[in-house]
Amino acid sequence: MAHIDLPPGLPGITGLLTSYPETAKHLRGFAEALLRGPSSLTSAERELIATFVSAENECVFCMNSHAAIARSLFGADRDLVDHAIADFQRADLSDKMKALLVIAGKVQQDGRGVTEDDVAAARAAGADDKAIHDTVLTAAAFCMFNRYVDGLGTWAPEDAAAYEQAGALRAEKGYLYVAGCDE
Amino acid sequence: MAHIDLPPGLPGITGLLTSYPETAKHLRGFAEALLRGPSSLTSAERELIATFVSAENECVFCMNSHAAIARSLFGADRDLVDHAIADFQRADLSDKMKALLVIAGKVQQDGRGVTEDDVAAARAAGADDKAIHDTVLTAAAFCMFNRYVDGLGTWAPEDAAAYEQAGALRAEKGYLYVAGCDE
Numbered sequence: 001m002a003h004i005d006l007p008p009g010l011p012g013i014t015g016l017l018t019s020y021p022e023t024a025k026h027l028r029g030f031a032e033a034l035l036r037g038p039s040s041l042t043s044a045e046r047e048l049i050a051t052f053v054s055a056e057n058e059c060v061f062c063m064n065s066h067a068a069i070a071r072s073l074f075g076a077d078r079d080l081v082d083h084a085i086a087d088f089q090r091a092d093l094s095d096k097m098k099a100l101l102v103i104a105g106k107v108q109q110d111g112r113g114v115t116e117d118d119v120a121a122a123r124a125a126g127a128d129d130k131a132i133h134d135t136v137l138t139a140a141a142f143c144m145f146n147r148y149v150d151g152l153g154t155w156a157p158e159d160a161a162a163y164e165q166a167g168a169l170r171a172e173k174g175y176l177y178v179a180g181c182d183e
Numbered sequence: 184m185a186h187i188d189l190p191p192g193l194p195g196i197t198g199l200l201t202s203y204p205e206t207a208k209h210l211r212g213f214a215e216a217l218l219r220g221p222s223s224l225t226s227a228e229r230e231l232i233a234t235f236v237s238a239e240n241e242c243v244f245c246m247n248s249h250a251a252i253a254r255s256l257f258g259a260d261r262d263l264v265d266h267a268i269a270d271f272q273r274a275d276l277s278d279k280m281k282a283l284l285v286i287a288g289k290v291q292q293d294g295r296g297v298t299e300d301d302v303a304a305a306r307a308a309g310a311d312d313k314a315i316h317d318t319v320l321t322a323a324a325f326c327m328f329n330r331y332v333d334g335l336g337t338w339a340p341e342d343a344a345a346y347e348q349a350g351a352l353r354a355e356k357g358y359l360y361v362a363g364c365d366e
Contacts, residue, residue, distance in 0.1 A: 003302045023213060023320060025216070030210060033206050111330035111331070111334035111335075112334075114334050116336075133187055133203055136186075136331065136334040137331055140329075140334060143326045144323045144324050146323075147290050147294035148294070149294065150294030150295045151289070151290040
């Protein structure tokens with residue numbers, strides 16, 4: 001049971017966003033800009049970083065939700081998402097994405113862990129400043145979202161189909177879209 | 184040196200917010216709503232939580248910046264801030280604030296660490312749902328801000344007076360205020 005009173009039927013962050021609209025407004029706008037705004041990374045790549053960090057933080061709701069969004073965005077390459085969660089170094093990802101996931105993994109632990117060598121490796125594989133920025137901020141942001149969701153004891157659906165359906169809708173409509181039980 | 188190209192003279196998060204305005208707009212609005220919007224906690228109490236989490240994450244820029252803001256807001260009780268960072272259980276804080284800092288410390292480590300007993304203790308000391316929500320989200324948010332600042336290798340001033348001056352200005356004007364070198 002959640003640690004605070006939340007509307008029934010709205011899992012994970014969705015009940016929190018509904019009950020606390022003053023902060024939700026900015027969190028939705030932030031997610032939209034970060035994960036879907038202009039970037040040298042595709043939205044699929046940014047959602048993969050979000051999924052990877054949520055998996056490292058063992059946040060069941062966020063991991064399943066963003067994995068479903070990433071699968072929807074990767075389309076024919078959807079299996080990449082589960083391969084990346086299982087072992088990204090052995091997944092069929094570009095060297096750039098692997099180098100960025102190394103950085104994301106360091107940020108998940110502690111921002112100070114990112115080294116000049118980590119950044120140099122990402123640049124050598126084609127990452128520009130914006131890609132490095134968006135990787136670090138996405139990893140940092142999911143250290144927030146994961147703690148928000150789990151720190152308040154919200155519930156996570158166990159039905160995989162529910163995540164796939166919600167993920168496809170979110171991938172299509174983005175983070176500013178709000179539709180009660182459609183979320 | 185920072186891991187990406189940032190404008191000279193703007194320490195910590197200020198250079199990042201200047202260089203990446205698409206996300207900065209939402210981060211500023213989020214900080215304003217979270218730390219200064221309507222709440223059952225005072226802004227001074229919320230800044231104390233932000234400072235405590237930044238200290239736990241050893242983020243020098245965020246800890247010094249928010250300690251200075253908190254000191255400015257606590258006014259005559261400004262010494263409370265340093266006492267709380269050093270050992271909050273022995274500081275002259277209310278039982279409610281001590282219980283909320285226990286929760287913030289759990290969230291800083293891993294959101295799943297917050298127990299029903301932690302929340303019950305905070306409620307028994309007078310915390311309502313909004314106070315518990317704002318404590319968890321503030322602690323979670325600074326796990327993001329700290330990682331954003333440190334994950335990109337930004338620099339932190341060593342001059343205590345610079346933090347005090349910037350903190351007093353931020354305490355007065357809030358997070359939507361932008362003024363280049365005044366930050």
